[in-house]
Amino acid sequence: MKDRIAHIMRAKNLKASDFAALLGIQPSGVSHILAGRNNPSLEFIKKIKETFPEYNLDWIIFGTGPMTTSEPFKESIKETPTPSASPSGMIPFDYDDPVDESSLTDPIDDLVDEKPRSGIKSMLILYEDGTFDSYLPR
Secondary structure: OHHHHHHHHHHOOOOHHHHHHHHOOOHHHHHHHHHOOOOOOHHHHHHHHHHOOOEOHHHHHHOOOOOEOOOOOOOOOOOOOOOOOOOOOOOOOOOOOOOOHHHOOOHHHHHOOOOOOOOOOOEEEEOOOOOEEEEOOO
16 A cells, blocks of 8 residues: 555655645654555545545555546456557566566676676666665566
């Protein structure tokens, strides 16, 4: 749930202190939730819904259903996606698909003379507002 709360903050371009002020709570409350020290209370979730009514409660609480109330509900069905570039120019990667590692090349290897890498440790996505998400391989 903390990731979805952080998503709302990024979508609204709000710092934790601004988000707290809009909800009428102490900034430390938001900080503790985002850090994972505390879980959001029912009162906290109610304030999010009152302040941002466009967000779907099921999505906020459970991460299911459409993110906003204006989105139609689409049941999650595993389909074989057709690779297409996202707005960032990256092609989505399906972790369940086998990868022929012999076909992969690393452009850094052409520039740096070091030992071959043993695998991906983590991936970072950096956002314009200075926040980031870290993903670990399965």
